[in-house]
Amino acid sequence: MFVDIEPATFNMSIEALRECLERDCRVDGSGALFTRDGAQVKAIMPVHLFGLSCRMDEIIELAARFELPVIEDAAQALGTDYPSRHGVARAGAIGDFGAYSFFPSKNLGAFGDGGMVLCRDAAMAAKVRALRNHGMEQQYRHAMVGGNFRLDALQAAALSVKLPHLDEWSAARRRNAQFYRDAFAAAGLESIVTLPSEPFAASGATNHHIYNQFVIRVPRRDDLCVHLRAHGIGHAIYYPLPLHLQECFADLGYRPGDFPESEKAAAESLALPIFPELTREQLSAVVEAIRAFYR
Numbered sequence: 001m002f003v004d005i006e007p008a009t010f011n012m013s014i015e016a017l018r019e020c021l022e023r024d025c026r027v028d029g030s031g032a033l034f035t036r037d038g039a040q041v042k043a044i045m046p047v048h049l050f051g052l053s054c055r056m057d058e059i060i061e062l063a064a065r066f067e068l069p070v071i072e073d074a075a076q077a078l079g080t081d082y083p084s085r086h087g088v089a090r091a092g093a094i095g096d097f098g099a100y101s102f103f104p105s106k107n108l109g110a111f112g113d114g115g116m117v118l119c120r121d122a123a124m125a126a127k128v129r130a131l132r133n134h135g136m137e138q139q140y141r142h143a144m145v146g147g148n149f150r151l152d153a154l155q156a157a158a159l160s161v162k163l164p165h166l167d168e169w170s171a172a173r174r175r176n177a178q179f180y181r182d183a184f185a186a187a188g189l190e191s192i193v194t195l196p197s198e199p200f201a202a203s204g205a206t207n208h209h210i211y212n213q214f215v216i217r218v219p220r221r222d223d224l225c226v227h228l229r230a231h232g233i234g235h236a237i238y239y240p241l242p243l244h245l246q247e248c249f250a251d252l253g254y255r256p257g258d259f260p261e262s263e264k265a266a267a268e269s270l271a272l273p274i275f276p277e278l279t280r281e282q283l284s285a286v287v288e289a290i291r292a293f294y295r
């Protein structure tokens, strides 16, 4: 089951999650939770999109009420701070499980594929470890069928060298975001371009956003893309088609209009270059190209 997003942050809407659990699911005699189609609800999976944490206090509260584990997709949020009621926590280390990705496009990228699972419970951690290596806990003894999800030693070596720089890179991304904010304001584009929201900035947590992506919303998005391409300015659309409209999920029976905020975001959003090594001149050139388009 999907739930719609909160338009300001692109993250899971707490209201939508609550409605989904309270209205669209039902509890059977044994206390287990089921969807309308009779499938058991096994977990809540929030995605911390673009480097900003979901509202985890509320998600954890709902999960506790419905006795569901929380599995965080923190692929874009390695190092992201979340100012919870109980103090600052790290996205991916709040729920029962968290997953990070070291795919090269992430804030901490290997030179190939890699990832990491965080787990709160020791017995579950042992199981995840075994699943990673063909379900093997003891050499050549298989209690279950797993797969090969091992992290290459070469990838681990590259990541070890890069890891100490992660905080400075996150700070540089945040600096670039602030530069964009100031430059868009100076260019008089604030009423046209909707900048990413920073709901946790006032908390004082350093990595309240780590800007894996800097995603704006704009009118005439596709025409702007053509203009940016013509000016040699990198950009990307994350994501052009929401999950509920993907062919691979057609059997779930969702239709256009089911998640209006996700559909609107897919039509309006645009990611601008935000990587740490960008110069002020390059950032200015991006803003100038956008200003010229809307002039």
Ligand SMILES: *Cc1c(COP(=O)(O)O)cnc(C)c1O
Pocket: 047, 049, 073, 075, 076, 100, 101, 102, 103, 113, 114, 115
């Ligand atoms: C990159 C990404 C993934 C997939 O990570 P892999 O390492 O490619 O498996 C999953 N979720 C989000 C939000 C991502 O950005």
